[in-house]
Amino acid sequence: MLKIVVCVSGGGTNLQAIIDGIREKKIENTEIVGVISNNKNAYALERAKLAGVEGICISPKDYEDREQFHQAFLARIEQWNPDLIVLAGFLVAIPDQMIEKYENRIINIHPSLIPSFCGVGYYGLKVHEGALKRGVRITGATVHFVDKGTDTGPIILQKAVEVRQQDTPKELQQRVMEEAEWVILPQAINLIAAGKVTVKENKVCIINH
Ligand code: GAR
Numbered sequence: 001m002l003k004i005v006v007c008v009s010g011g012g013t014n015l016q017a018i019i020d021g022i023r024e025k026k027i028e029n030t031e032i033v034g035v036i037s038n039n040k041n042a043y044a045l046e047r048a049k050l051a052g053v054e055g056i057c058i059s060p061k062d063y064e065d066r067e068q069f070h071q072a073f074l075a076r077i078e079q080w081n082p083d084l085i086v087l088a089g090f091l092v093a094i095p096d097q098m099i100e101k102y103e104n105r106i107i108n109i110h111p112s113l114i115p116s117f118c119g120v121g122y123y124g125l126k127v128h129e130g131a132l133k134r135g136v137r138i139t140g141a142t143v144h145f146v147d148k149g150t151d152t153g154p155i156i157l158q159k160a161v162e163v164r165q166q167d168t169p170k171e172l173q174q175r176v177m178e179e180a181e182w183v184i185l186p187q188a189i190n191l192i193a194a195g196k197v198t199v200k201e202n203k204v205c206i207i208n209h
Contacts, residue, residue: 002030002193005082007090008037010124012044013177014088014109014185019051021186029193034080036073038092060092070095084192087146088185091123099148104199106146107192109185111176113158114142118151128169128176137163139172141180143188145199154204156197157184 006015015035021027035048035055048055058076063069074097077085087094087108094106110118110127117130117139131139140160147153159180163172191197196207 008044
């Protein structure tokens with residue numbers, strides 16, 4: 001059984017896609033052992049509660065400095081002892097110490113086709129604003145392993161989504177979520193749970209894919 005911790009900051013629709021994926025057996029052999037939010041008002045925590053999953057808030061605001069926040073965050077993750085950490089709309093930088101400890105065991109969903117519209121400053125709606133401003137015809141989403149850079153880790157899955165002429169950033173965000181994020185994030189977890197994902201020389205290899 002793959003034990004996962006899901007880290008969230010907001011609405012938690014990607015968390016919901018994981019909860020539903022497990023329930024509908026699209027994700028097999030996987031259990032969510034905990035949810036961490038940096039924001040106590042995140043609706044994602046409500047989703048965790050409704051699903052009967054333990055959800056807690058660890059906010060930088062409750063600690064004197066970043067170092068203390070990182071320690072508390074890491075300590076809580078270690079109590080759950082997960083096999084995989086899933087960043088599902090988690091908008092806080094992961095401490096280097098944690099990335100070293102969980103090498104190739106942290107994944108992130110990003111709402112664009114990396115390497116477009118990613119890196120520092122590209123998160124949430126800003127990604128879609130950037131895509132519309134540039135006038136791309138195709139965007140999408142990416143699931144990747146987390147390394148010490150911002151959105152630079154090995155890519156596991158990507159899915160393309162059409163951009164429509166009249167799209168607002170919010171409309172595009174919604175379509176990218178529905179057509180790509182909620183599809184490839186559960187798929188990636190299922191592949192990892194099945195032991196089908198390996199990383200070699202910074203590239204992902206998926207068995208029988
Ligand atoms: C999602 O679109 C996710 O891809 C994005 O935040 C949103 C969270 O929505 N993540 C990033 O931009 C990370 N750089 P959700 O809380 O409804 O899952």
